[in-house]
Every structure is written in structure tokens, then in C-alpha cells.
Amino acid sequence: MHPFLALNPAQLGFGIGFLEDLFIVGTLITIVAFIALFFSTRRPDAIDKHSLAKYEKHWTIMLVVIFAVFSISTFSLLPYPYAHSNVVPTMTVDVQAQQFSWCLSPQGTWGGSNCIAPYQIPVGSTVLFVVRSLDVTHGFGVYNSAGAILFQVQVMPNFTNSILYQFTKPGTYYVRCLEFCGYGHYLMFTNFVVTNATS
């Protein structure tokens, strides 16, 4: 997929697994660096301040490059709908949260008797989830059937948030609240199904 068409990092292969690998590699490098640091003090020597100042400059430049690339390269991958003005969602799902339950309903119907459980989404659909809350702040977190987190967005009362996601695999997907919303927070979950029917 072209980087500028991707809706999120996972579509380019940089999902949570990539982040985990990055963390592991970073941790290992740090461990090696600290072990080397420890052993270096067993062979104390005078330091060449001129060289050190040069290394400091090189290190600074390297940090600037790393962090600039890490930040700028992801600007097009923000999951916010307004970051993808060229994308027309296949369908829109209204998501209404309330302590401690979820309601998914067709666009513009918002809760009540319109709640559909489990909600059906055709595979391949690019879905715009529009979320709102009737009471307190919740977190709309979506997991696949293997338990891996796919995306999330905050659900705040009196505000409407939204997020885009394209479902490429059929199966059951689970919604779990990812913002502490009261003592029943851990019980707030539901599911929806991505069906084989095409969009």
C-alpha cells in the first residue's frame, strides 16, 4: 500500500508488533551500553575532551535525525478522519457509550432500540466510527479475535470523536472500554462481526 493511502501504521506493517520489536531492540542496546559503561570504568583513563565534544555533536545530530524522521514520517498515518480528506468511508457506524455498555447502530440512529448486537460489517469496508457518550469519558478500543488491539478512540460526553478503519479480514471483533469510567469499567465490552459479504 502506498504510504499516503494508509489509514494507520499497521497497514504498512508497523503495528503493535513493530513497536514491541522496537522496544526490545532499544532495551537490548541500552543493556549492552550500560554493561560496556560498567566495564569501561575498570580501565579508567583520561578523557580527550576535544573528541568528546565532537561525539556530543554527532550524537546530537543523530538524535535530531532520528526523532524528526520518527515524527514526520507518521504525519500521514494519523487515524483522524480529517487527516484523510480524500478517503470516503464505505459505511458509518454510530457508537454510543454509557456506563457500562456499548451500543452500535447505523448512521444517524444513535442508540435506543436501534442498537444492533452483534453489528455486521462487510469485509473490506472502510468504516467511519462516530463515537459519543451519554455520561462520562470512555475509550472505544477494538481488538481482533486473537486479542490484538487494532485501534481506539476516546469517547467524551458533549463531543463527537471519530476514527477510520478498514477491515480486511472477516471474524468477530471485540470492543472494550479503554478509559476508566467507574467501578464497572472492566465489565464494559461488546463485539461486532465482519462478514464475508462484500461491501
Place this chain on the structure above:
Amino acid sequence: MSTSIQSSPTDKLVVEDPMTPYTKKWVRRFLYFAFLNFIIAGALALFMRTDQAGSASDIGPLGTAQVFGQLLTAHGLGMFVGWQFPFTYGLVMFIFPKYMKRKLYNEKLLPIIFTLFFAGFYMVWLSTALGFGPGWYFLFPLPFQAGPVGGIIPWGDMQALLFFAGMIIANSSLFVFAYEVFATAYSSKYKDDYNNKPGMNTSMSAKFAGSIGFTSYMPKLVRTRILNYPPAVVAAVVTTIDMIISAPPFTVLLADGALVSMHDPGFLNNLIAKNFLWINYHPIVYFAFFPLIGMYYTLIPIFSKRSFSSERWLYAAWPLLLISAVGVYSHHLFLDTSQPYILQLTAQNMSMLVSFGSGISVFTLMALIWRSKYEYSLSAKFLVASIFGWVIGGIMGTEQGNAAFDIYLHNTYTVVSHFHFNGLDGIILAAFGVFYYILPEISGKQWYSKTLGEIHFWTTCIGGFGLAFDFAAMGYLGVGRRQFQPINSLLPFTITLNYQLYLDLALFFALFVAAAQIPFLWNLHRTLTGPTVKIEATPASLEELRIPVAAPAPIVHAVNARSSLNEVGSVGGAVPNSAGIGLSSTNSMPRQKEID
């Protein structure tokens, strides 16, 4: 640099030692109070871990969703506020007289700061004991809409009002503290080099630049005429500025919360309330950390017997950290798509700036240790371990500071892992290192046992790092934080069965951390009940470390020694040159006359 203060035009008082017994007494009280709260808050965490591991029924009345919510609220507040505020207050009040050689501007304010914080914070904890439990970061309107649990409303307006009133009182101590800091840092009443050094620019703007490290970015011609403040003082000033910038909106939020608790409709919408919360709650995490970084810059040259390659690198990170510590806050709102886009982008880039500033600092400190005669005393070990925690937590924080990746990480255990690396394995370890180092000086007591200190260090490290790595593993599995029962029989996840191992490990490592504090407490008890001895003051800089034994020691009666030191060019703790001298000490305690 003779230290004197003119309290009134007719009453000129020459102070012999800026670290007065009165200041020491209150520094001790702040630090003891901080560690008391740390122990209490840590115990609360232990019960949370017990709940999540499924062993709650083993410990009686605990093990309900409500108690879990109260615990997580009280634990978070206990660590971020209850421990951190008094620790920072105590440390900063130690830093000024010790490293800037200035008596506190008005040390009679110390009991006021202490009393306000003590009263306010214990009201907050009392509210949680009475059922209040919206989490340590209380997103509006949850404090006023608890939601029923088993048909019961777990808290009401009275608990909410108690909480907000307590927070207002506790936070008012911050304003008094800030007054003390700024007055001590900038007052023209002190007759010392910062105000009077011939040939130097001692204007208010120059002093301000010197106090936040901005001189690093000035042309040589300008910066050489400005006296840099000692690194620890720069750190103390920067953290205070950040907190005082972010305090007004937070105070407005607290006032609004108090009003709503009294059935007033309030005046903040939920999004603004969330902004006002995080604009203060993000800098809070740096409140103790910045002064501790300042202590790295002060102590590591002493432990490694080496000076920094240049003052510019020493100070370059601080203006960046000053700006980004507050500017970064909106990354807590990455998943609120109604938050203005510009704030999201700003927060992402500020997050990178924090990482950048941290990266410069870590490199500078590690380069100082590299191939030095580093003294692996107890304090020195704590500091190195805490830098390790800082780096690991920073890697994770950089991932979370990117909005595109945050959709996988927000509110999962990766966040919990991040702040346990940075908090428990970074800030707390550094705090222990500094506490072991300065306690003899402020108490007049020699540590009872070095062995107990070593046990404390290793067990805290094993437990602390084990806990944070375990949280990281859970986070990358996608486990949401603040779940009373991450494994729920009603939940149709089969994958959650994999969580059990990690929840059990979390309990194991939490028990390890808890057990680690027993030798610390016993050591502290025996130390404080032991005999008072004459303790030499720790050196304030590498320069002071270099005083020949025959010279007056820089201790309690060290005004003359300091004066003579400054006459040969010591500049407020800055360390100008040389690759180190040969010391053989392996003792973490304040130095004896052991300089070769």
C-alpha cells in the same frame, strides 16, 4: 563568594552557613513525609496487584471492583502527589543553600508549605477512603457521575467536594513554594557573585538566562558575561517554572470541580477540563525528576572525579525541557479527535523534543562516567540504575508520544510500564540515591548499615525493573489498564487466558519491591535513633572535592572554606576542567578527608 543577606536596610545579617539548622530540620521533615507517603502508596499498589492476580479473596475485605477503584485512585495520587511534592519541596530547599550558597529567602515559609500540603493531601486520601475513586487523573465528569455498582452509588458529592477542597489546599502549597524558590533565586538582596560580580552582567534578565541554562544558546561574547547557576539550581528553577505555569488552569479546574460538587452547573466543558488537567498533570511527572537530574549533574562529576567537557552541554538541555515539559501535554489527548489538530501535532513534536533533551542529558552523563574512576558507592549505583530506567522508559515514551502509534498503546499497560520505568525505576531510584547521600548531612547521623543499603538497592532494582518489564509485556499484548479483572469469565476473549502469567508475575515483583523497603526502613530507623556525630558536609562540586586535606573542610563551619574556594574561581558549582583525580572511596556516606 561570601554569602550574606540583608533582611532590611538597617539589619544586615551575615550568615555563616546558608544551610541553617532550621532549614535542615524542615528538609528532613519533607523527605520523611515523602517516604512515608511512598510506603503507604506502595502498599496500596500491592493490594491492586493482589486483586488483579485473582488472589483478592485471600486478604479479606479487599477484592471488589469498588475497593480496586479506590486503591488505584489513592495509589496514583499517593505517588504523583503525596510522595513527589514533599520530596521535591525538601530536595529543592536543600539545593539552594547547598549549591547556590544562599540561605533561603524566608525559611519561615517552610512550615506553611508543609502544613498546607499535609492537610490538603490527607483530605484527598480521606476522600478516597470514603469511596471516591475516579482515578488519580479524574476526567470530568466522572467525579460527579460515579455510576452504579451492584445497585449502589459508590461515592457522592461530599466525597467529591472533600477531594477538590483537599487538592486546592495541597496545590496552594505550590504557590508558596514557588515564591520561596524565585525569591531565593532572583532576589537582589543577596550580596554574592550572582548579584555583584564585577564585570558580569547581573541584570534580572541575565540572571534569568543563567538560571534556566539559556546561556548555552547565546553567543560567546554574551554568555561569558553571565554567571550560570549551579546545575541543581537550574533544574530546581526550571521545574518550579513549569509547575507555576501550569498551576493556574489546574486551579481553575479544581475550583470548577468544587463548584459542581456543590450542585453548581460549573463553567468548564469536558474537553477544556481535560486540557486543564493534563497541562498540569504532565509537568507533575517532572516535578521531582528535574531536580534529580540536576543532582545527577552535581553528583556524577563527584563520583566519577571528572568535569563535563563544556558548560554548554551541561546546560543545553534545560531550555528544551522547560518548554517541552508543558507543551507536550496534549499527547494525553491524542485520541480525542475533537482536540484541535495543531495541538496534536505540537504535542507530538514536543514529545520528540523531550526525548531529544533527555537523549542529550543521558549521553552527557554516560560520557562522564565512561572510563572514569567511577566510585560505585550506594548512591552512585542508585543513580546509574535510575539513568537506565530513564532510558528504557524513554524508549517507550517516545513510541507513545507519536499520535499514529498511540492508537495501539494509549491506556494499555504500556503506559503503566512507561511510568513505572520512569517513576519507580527512574525517579524513585534516583531519589533513594540522593537520600542516602544527603541524609547524614541534614540529620547529623551516620547510616547504620551499608549492607542493608545494598540489600535495599538490589531488591528494589530486581522488583522495580521486573515489574515494569512485566507491564511492558502486558501492554504489548493489548491489556487495558485499570481493569479490576483483566481476565473476566464474561469476556469472550480466549487470549486473555495468557494474561494470568503476567498478572502473577506483577504480584511477585510488587511483593519484591515491598519487601525491599523493609531493610530500608529498618536502616533508617536505626540511623535516626543512633548517636549524633559530627558529619562532614558533602562536597558541593568537583572543585570542593579537590581541596587538600590540610585546607578547611567544607562543612558546618565552612564559610571560610567556601570563601577561599570561590576566590580561586569556583563558579556556583560549575565544574570547569580536568580529567579527574584519584579517590579510593567506596563509601556512599559523606566523604571523610580521604582526598589524595
